[in-house]
Amino acid sequence: MAKGTGKVLAQNKKAGHDYFIEETIEAGMVLTGTEIKSVRGGKVQLKDSYVRISNGEAWIANMHISPFDKGNRFNHDPLRSRKLLLHKRQINELVGSVKRDGYTIVPLKMYVKDGYAKLLIGVGKGKKDYDKRDDLRKKEAKRDMERAFKDRNR
Template sequence: MGKGKGKILARNRRANFDYAIEDTIEAGIVLQGTEIKSIRAGKVQLKESFVQIRNNEAWILNMHISPYDQGNRFNHDPIRSRKLLLHRRQINQLIGKTKQQGYTIVPIQLHLKDGFAKVLIGVGKGKKHHDRREDLKRKEAKRDMARALKDRQQY
């Protein structure tokens, strides 16, 4: 669907390692006042986070946004559930894909777009241990080919 554009503030590096991502969707996030300030400062982690659909609404869980330094009593809970802003059609599409065996929704990256925080979520299937090994072999082969081409161009 959509690829993220803008300043990337956080990436979930484990997403592509643990899941075979087939489709991506860009979604807005409902935030409290001090959360966007912490996000702009880059104090956000997507490491353990995941997306869940409850009551026909998409929610991101376990996304850690550190409390804002000057936030005093108006600070937020760092790992609270946050609602994702998606169209009904997109949510229905996500529900349909996750009903299939083995599919899950994971956040891939968080970025700013026109001053708004957006999260790129992906629908993927969990990789087995042997799939990961094949991916590593493929990456090594690609790296070796690039190195060989680079050496060849020098002569």
Template sequence: MPKGEGKVLAQNKKARHDFFIEETFEAGIVLQGTEIKSIRAGRVNLKDAFARIQKGELFLYNMHVSPYEQGNRYNHDPLRTRKLLLHRKQIDKLIGETKEAGYSIVPLKMYLKNGYAKVLIGLAKGKKKYDKREDLKQKEAKRDIERAFRDRQKM
């Protein structure tokens, strides 16, 4: 986590399962009035979200932010497209990388930093099915080793 990071509001655990994350960027996000209240309450889902570059700007799609209970007519569309804020050099780098085949931009987590909502996005390359199976095997083996070590210490 970057230095000074506050409360983590949402994580996209599936992203690390489906992609190899090559590089990460911290991006600001443009929100409407009731969205930030809903996000602060933790009512956000990054599961199927992805980012795309259009006309030199970065946009986040399919991020679900539940409507705010007290928002009445000022509420927002839960799945609306939201603009991400990055420096021009970072966007140019992402444009160059995503032109290569197989690269995607996926949100990894959303958190509060100094009162502002931030999204950690990752430059990702898709995993094949056998890569996912290999990761699961390694995870399971590590868990078995830790369990055996823990049981051995209890004796």
């Protein structure tokens, strides 16, 4: 299976709007029992989450996983930091790319692959406002052309 394939549970659409994504890496996560049950139920939000590296380990912060309905006392804190499972070489590459000016690590999508929850993270450079407006203009132009082409073929 290629990167980013499988049952997509959550997607960070804002990341594509706010960053030029240059590189993507697939990472596993350390989750508790009730967390994985909520994840498989699709109760995940990546909207304000980010990846940070501390002590040679990658962590995802601010990822919201809703408490499991039938979890009672075994439930988890919805916003706790979760460890990402990456090779040391991958973490070193991420550290090197983040040290460049204006680059950050953002989660792009979460999916289940071969029974395991995976997170696709990307290294991206922040867009300026004029870049965002330019992208929006191109998107609208493409949509208008497709609409005109579709109307012409009717």
